[in-house]
Amino acid sequence: MTTPTAATQPLDTRHSAQEDVFALVIATILISFSVLMLRQSGVMTGGTAGIALFIHYNFAVPFGVAFFALNLPFYYLSFRRMGWQFTLKTFCAVGLVSFFSDQHGLFIHIDQLQPFYAAALGNLILGVGFLILFRHKASLGGVNILALYLQEKYGFKAGWLQMGVDVCVLIASLTFISLPILIASVAGAVLLNFIIAQNHRTDRYSA
Structure with a gap:
């Protein structure tokens, strides 16, 4: 009987x-620092964050408050389709971005x-922030949840x-x-989604 070597043993790619x-x-x-840059320059972005910026610019609602509230309806879909671990990580990520985005301006x-x-x-x-979240089975809610579900499913x-x-x-x-x-906003959105499309591929990354 041959003993499996380190090269032939399966690797545990799960994150702790x-x-x-x-x-x-x-x-x-x-991600929250990038939001600060966009807000300081008046540039928009898309998705749930873009809607939150829309509310922030037009109604003077803090971005973090608007972003957190907009994501609440999507957690049910996340739990049903993606599981409780993904949903918990996403909830934490949304909460942290909502918190950090309104704190950077203090410093x-x-x-x-x-x-x-x-x-x-x-x-x-x-884009770098999104890739980190995606590879740790998390997202920023909203459109991210729907997009990741469709990628996983279809x-x-x-x-x-x-x-x-x-x-x-x-x-x-x-x-x-x-x-x-x-x-400028459209060019930025194209760049962001090009980065995600080119780098977030299930056939290249399994953790």
Whole structure:
């Protein structure tokens, strides 16, 4: 009988609870900082975060409050379709982003930020944060839950669905932002979803 070697033994790719907690904190700090950049420059984004920014800009509701409240209806779908562990991690991620997004301003204030630069860098950071969450079986709720469910169930790439929703949200924002800011916002949304579509693939990552 041959003894399995280290090379032939199956690898345990599951994340530990400590790794999940650490990843959620890192991801939500990155995401909330990118939200700060977008808010400081007046740039929009898509999905649930875009709707929260829409409410923030038009009704002076704190972004964190709007974002947390908008996600509440999606947890039932998350629990039914994705399981309690995914739902719990997502609830924690949404709560942390809601909290951190309104705290960064206490420590940093950016007086001048070029919108196209903010859209590019902000969405790049946002994409990295999303990938960390996705790879630890979590999301930021809302459209993320629906997109991940469709990818898990039917193989439809999460990034492409989110891109369609994002474009709709951004077009609606023309009621209060200028055309150049809209162009920067759309470019940022395309970059974000391209990053997700290219890097979040179940055939390449199984943890």
